[in-house]
Amino acid sequence: MDLFNEMAKAVIEGDEEKTVSLAQEALAKGVDPMEAIEKGFAEGMKEIGRLFEALEIYLPQVIISAEAMTAGVDLFRQHLLSKGGETSQKTVLLGTIQGDVHDIGKNIVKIMLESNGFKVYDLGRDVPVFDFIEKVKELRPDIVGVSALMTTTMVHMPKLIEALQESGLRDQVKVMLGGAPVLPEWAKKVGADGYGESAMEAVRVAKKLVGLSSEGERA
Amino acid sequence: MRDSKRFFDFIEVIKRAESGEAMKESDYDKRLGRKALSLMKQYEIHYDPQCIIPSDDGLADRIFQAAVNLFLDMGVYCTDTQRVISFAPEELQWALENVPQEVNYGRDKETITVYPRKVEDRRDPVCFFSAVGTPVTEEMFLPVAQSYAQEPLADTFSGPLITSYKGISVTSGSPIEVEAAIWNTQMLREAARRAGRPYIGIHNFQSTGEKTDATIASAQEKFGAFPGDGLLVAAIAEMKVDFERLKKVAFLRQSPYVLGALYGPLMGGYAGGPEGTAIALVAHHFLGLLVFSGERHNSFPIHIHHVCNTTREMLWLISVTGQALARNTPLIIASNAFMASGPCTEMVIDELCAQSITSTVSGWHLNPCAVAKNRYPMRCSGMEPRIHAEVGHRVAQIGLTRKEANRIVLRLVKGYEKAIPEAPIGKMFHECYSVDKIRPTDEYDSLFAKKKKEWGGLGFEVI
Numbered sequence: 285m286d287l288f289n290e291m292a293k294a295v296i297e298g299d300e301e302k303t304v305s306l307a308q309e310a311l312a313k314g315v316d317p318m319e320a321i322e323k324g325f326a327e328g329m330k331e332i333g334r335l336f337e338a339l340e341i342y343l344p345q346v347i348i349s350a351e352a353m354t355a356g357v358d359l360f361r362q363h364l365l366s367k368g369g370e371t372s373q374k375t376v377l378l379g380t381i382q383g384d385v386h387d388i389g390k391n392i393v394k395i396m397l398e399s400n401g402f403k404v405y406d407l408g409r410d411v412p413v414f415d416f417i418e419k420v421k422e423l424r425p426d427i428v429g430v431s432a433l434m435t436t437t438m439v440h441m442p443k444l445i446e447a448l449q450e451s452g453l454r455d456q457v458k459v460m461l462g463g464a465p466v467l468p469e470w471a472k473k474v475g476a477d478g479y480g481e482s483a484m485e486a487v488r489v490a491k492k493l494v495g496l497s498s499e500g501e502r503a
Numbered sequence: 504m505r506d507s508k509r510f511f512d513f514i515e516v517i518k519r520a521e522s523g524e525a526m527k528e529s530d531y532d533k534r535l536g537r538k539a540l541s542l543m544k545q546y547e548i549h550y551d552p553q554c555i556i557p558s559d560d561g562l563a564d565r566i567f568q569a570a571v572n573l574f575l576d577m578g579v580y581c582t583d584t585q586r587v588i589s590f591a592p593e594e595l596q597w598a599l600e601n602v603p604q605e606v607n608y609g610r611d612k613e614t615i616t617v618y619p620r621k622v623e624d625r626r627d628p629v630c631f632f633s634a635v636g637t638p639v640t641e642e643m644f645l646p647v648a649q650s651y652a653q654e655p656l657a658d659t660f661s662g663p664l665i666t667s668y669k670g671i672s673v674t675s676g677s678p679i680e681v682e683a684a685i686w687n688t689q690m691l692r693e694a695a696r697r698a699g700r701p702y703i704g705i706h707n708f709q710s711t712g713e714k715t716d717a718t719i720a721s722a723q724e725k726f727g728a729f730p731g732d733g734l735l736v737a738a739i740a741e742m743k744v745d746f747e748r749l750k751k752v753a754f755l756r757q758s759p760y761v762l763g764a765l766y767g768p769l770m771g772g773y774a775g776g777p778e779g780t781a782i783a784l785v786a787h788h789f790l791g792l793l794v795f796s797g798e799r800h801n802s803f804p805i806h807i808h809h810v811c812n813t814t815r816e817m818l819w820l821i822s823v824t825g826q827a828l829a830r831n832t833p834l835i836i837a838s839n840a841f842m843a844s845g846p847c848t849e850m851v852i853d854e855l856c857a858q859s860i861t862s863t864v865s866g867w868h869l870n871p872c873a874v875a876k877n878r879y880p881m882r883c884s885g886m887e888p889r890i891h892a893e894v895g896h897r898v899a900q901i902g903l904t905r906k907e908a909n910r911i912v913l914r915l916v917k918g919y920e921k922a923i924p925e926a927p928i929g930k931m932f933h934e935c936y937s938v939d940k941i942r943p944t945d946e947y948d949s950l951f952a953k954k955k956k957e958w959g960g961l962g963f964e965v966i
Contacts, residue, residue: 339808342775344536383675383713385582385739385747388772388807391532409582435638435664436680436713439672464810465638465878482808 287315288324291356295328298348303356310360317360321401325353329399333484343392350395374494377425377457379407379416382440386433389463389483393429396483397490413444420453426494427478429486431463438465442474458493462486505756509601510796513756516588517749523578523586528743531580531587532773535741538576539779542569550777552815555916556822556861556909563622563826570785570827571595579790580743588744590793598792604833606761606798608659608704610731615658615704617799619833620866622826625902628868630892631801631837632657635873636710637883639663639932644687647932648694649941650885652703656892659704659733662691663883664711675713684712684721692727705732706763715750722758733761736795740766741773741783744794752795763799764791765839770817771807777816780804784824788834801870803839809923810876811843813854815916821858822865822905829866837870838862840891843922845875845882845929847947850919852890852954857915859894860963864908869895874929881931886943890951897965911963 287310294302303325310320332349335341376397380387387409394404405423407415420428428448432438441461448454460478461471471479478493480486507513542548546565551557571592578589608615617629632651639647648662666673668683688708695703708728709718722728736751738744755762766787768774774783784804791797804821806814812821821838828836840858844850851874862869871891875882898908929935935947943951955965 336771337808339771339776339806342536342771342779343773343807344533344540344775344779347533347536385745388740388769434675434713435636435666436673436675436711439666439674443674464876467878 287313288320288327291320291324292328292331294356295325295349295353296331298345298352300352300355303352304359307356307359311363317364321357321360325356326400329353333396333487337482337484346392346395350399353399373401373403374496375403375405375423375425376427376429376490377405377407377416377419377423378429379411380409381430381432381437381444382412383410384432384434384437385409387431389433390431392483393431393462393480393486396487400487400491402490413440413447416444417447417451417453420448420457421451425457427458427460427490429460429462429490432466433464435465438463441466445475460486460489460493505762505798506603507756507796509603511594511598511793513752513796516794519588520581520584520586520749523581523588525586526580528580528582528585535577535773535783536775536779538573539774539782542572542782543775543778545569548778548782550816550819553913554909555815555818555912556864556905558905558909560826560830563823563830566781566785566823567827567831569782570789573782574786574789577742577786579794581745582739582743583746588794595789595793599832602792602833603798606835608706608731608733608761610702610729613700613702613704614731617835617868619835620829620868622829622866623864623902623904624866625899627899628863628895629658629837630656630888630895631706631868631870632660632885632888632892633707633870633872634661634663634883635839635877637663637873637877638666638880640881641665641668643881643932644690645694645697646938646941647883648691649697650932650936651888652695652700653698653941654885654889654892656889656896657703659706660695661705661707662687662694662710673711680712680714680717681720684709684717685726687711688721688726688728702729706761707735708732709734715747715754718751719754722754722760728760730759731761733763735763735765735801736797737765737767738787738790740768742786742790744790748795756796761798762796763801764795764797765801765803766791767803767805769807770804770820777820781820781824784820785827788828788832788836792834799835799837801837801839803841803873805841809843810841810878811923812841813843813858814923815920818857818861818912818916821867822861825862825865825867836867838867839870840872841877842872842874842887843876843926845879845927846884846887846932847930847935847950848927849950849954850922850927851887851929852951853915853919855887855891856894856954856958857912859891860898860903860908860912863895863898864903864905876926879928881933882929884932884936884943886935886947886951893965911961914961
């Protein structure tokens with residue numbers, strides 16, 4: 285369908301006005317919003333992800349495209365809500381672990397997860413283990429995603445997993461780890477459910493963990 | 504001892520961190536990307552994959568001017584106050600004109616004076632041998648550190664880090680971090696003694712401790728941190744600082760230790776591609792000078808996916824930023840080498856050669872090196888910086904030109920670049936060194952000899 289191609293193109297070009305107007309056009313034509321997101325906007329963002337992995341584009345372009353997609357998706361969501369429809373999304377609680385202030389990687393993962401339909405609660409950087417636990421209790425996310433850039437902070441990651449167990453929450457949430465010093469074998473050893481070497485891999489693993497995809501899992 | 508009057512007023516920096524323009528961090532990040540992109544166009548800065556080491560002085564000068572523009576327009580973001588620390592053009596100019604143009608490390612006969620290098624400088628680069636905080640076990644810390652300190656071309660050294668101390672995980676902010684940090688400093692000085700160089704400068708005597716309290720706790724002469732040693736204070740990518748860093752600066756300004764400023768912008772990140780990241784890296788040096796009162800500057804720009812700086816675009820970035828700074832400032836700058844592959848592989852030797860040639864001919868001192876993408880425990884040894892330093896010394900001694908360097912480095916890069924995404928992680932320290940004798944295995948020595956022979960075929964003889 286040409287409309288879906290145009291929607292994907294508008295995301296790739298980071299044209300926010302266009303994504304909004306195309307969403308309006310889709311609604312006017314009676315296109316199912318979820319189908320339009322999946323076959324239009326999400327396809328565009330998938331291409332952006334591919335281009336970023338190949339470093340044919342850089343983070344600023346990824347951010348612009350993600351914002352364009354969000355604008356269009358928001359319009360669809362408002363429409364669904366006004367009709368009393370369901371807009372349920374899988375949720376991820378994201379943060380950089382206690383003591384670590386390096387969050388570029390975490391921020392890229394956030395963009396990619398949101399662009400792939402996840403609702404992300406971003407706790408930011410230097411997040412104490414206790415804060416993760418409190419937010420898991422409050423928000424009941426499907427996944428907790430934790431990143432670290434330093435070996436002295438990644439050692440807090442197993443403590444988070446232990447704290448989830450002690451709080452009786454471990455069975456209710458999947459845990460994904462990532463960050464430069466985190467190796468897949470280590471993530472598995474400390475009891476994580478998933479590991480992402482890159483932002484795109486994090487998306488693939490997150491989808492697998494919540495049953496949205498059957499693609500590969502690393503940890 | 505530093506002359507504080509020759510650096511921008513640090514109290515004024517703190518005031519500005521509290522009173523500067525308030526801004527959301529995500530807005531600052533986006534603004535940086537847009538600004539870097541517009542400056543790239545305005546100053547006509549273009550990356551050429553066939554010209555890794557440009558001989559174009561005009562390009563270097565335009566990158567410098569673009570960086571000045573970026574720094575003055577963006578300022579430095581303080582994440583704790585969510586405010587921008589801004590500077591006026593005359594403040595930057597004053598800082599560049601007044602910065603001391605030499606800094607000393609070490610004591611007695613081990614004293615080394617570091618100076619600003621020039622493009623195609625025929626003076627030997629100063630070589631800061633470093634394990635760049637590679638995680639090692641407690642029992643291997645000393646032999647690994649000694650393998651760096653004992654190298655004849657090591658002008659200074661620093662160490663790996665430990666993630667476990669006396670059976671307890673060393674977690675950031677915990678009491679064990681302070682204990683381990685003190686032990687770290689003691690062991691580095693012990694490594695210097697065992698290497699027969701008790702007074703060699705330790706340019707960063709703390710790798711295990713990250714928090715300011717742990718760092719300061721370890722900064723005592725009785726633990727082996729002598730006047731003439733140093734510490735590195737790292738900016739947060741891109742163009743950001745926080746109170747934790749500024750607290751280290753507050754201490755170091757009044758200490759006998761050399762304050763090195765450290766920057767690791769991500770190519771492909773907020774500043775964009777190689778051009779935008781080159782502009783941002785030069786601008787980071789102004790951050791280090793004005794916000795950190797840095798006496799010398801250490802850079803490790805890295806590829807956002809491959810976590811190394813030996814790809815084609817990373818080497819270009821290193822070359823043009825070195826040239827921009829060397830041609831336009833009196834700053835003392837060092838290039839921190841990040842290899843994709845690990846110890847005792849043919850690939851790491853070629854990567855080290857390419858990075859060292861590029862850095863040395865472009866005006867940098869050398870800070871070798873992180874290997875195996877700086878993420879695999881026990882994968883580091885004194886042999887990798889030896890290779891890097893030998894190449895750097897040779898480049899200076901024979902007076903290699905940028906043009907000739909470009910020809911050689913292009914050949915080297917073509918040989919290994921396809922292997923970078925899945926680079927071999929190589930051998931652990933005890934697999935490529937005799938731990939008893941603290942010397943490389945015959946296998947590692949032979950590999951280096953073989954590579955030197957190959958490089959001779961490229962017209963680059965390393966004796």
